[in-house]
Amino acid sequence: MKTGDLVKYIPSPSSSFKWxxxxxxxxxxxxxxxxxxxxxxxxxxxxxxxxHNGKITEEWLxxxxxxxxL
Numbered sequence: 001m002k003t004g005d006l007v008k009y010i011p012s013p014s015s016s017f018k019w020x021x022x023x024x025x026x027x028x029x030x031x032x033x034x035x036x037x038x039x040x041x042x043x044x045x046x047x048x049x050x051x052h053n054g055k056i057t058e059e060w061l062x063x064x065x066x067x068x069x070l
Contacts (some may be wrong), residue, residue: 005033006067007049009059027053030067 008029028051037046045061
């Protein structure tokens with residue numbers, strides 16, 4: 001993924017954290033990657049994303065999925 005890509009947020013399911021009750025994924029999706037965030041000492045990429053609802057957050061690559069249109 002790169003700057004300008006459209007993405008959707010896919011939270012990581014966990015048996016110890018009930019993310020469904022804390023995260024409104026429909027309000028966030030879709031989003032656009034604004035820039036890559038520098039992460040020293042970490043192998044996984046992080047991106048700054050502007051969501052459909054106007055919020056800007058920093059998300060790990062593993063929580064993002066490219067948005068595709070059929």
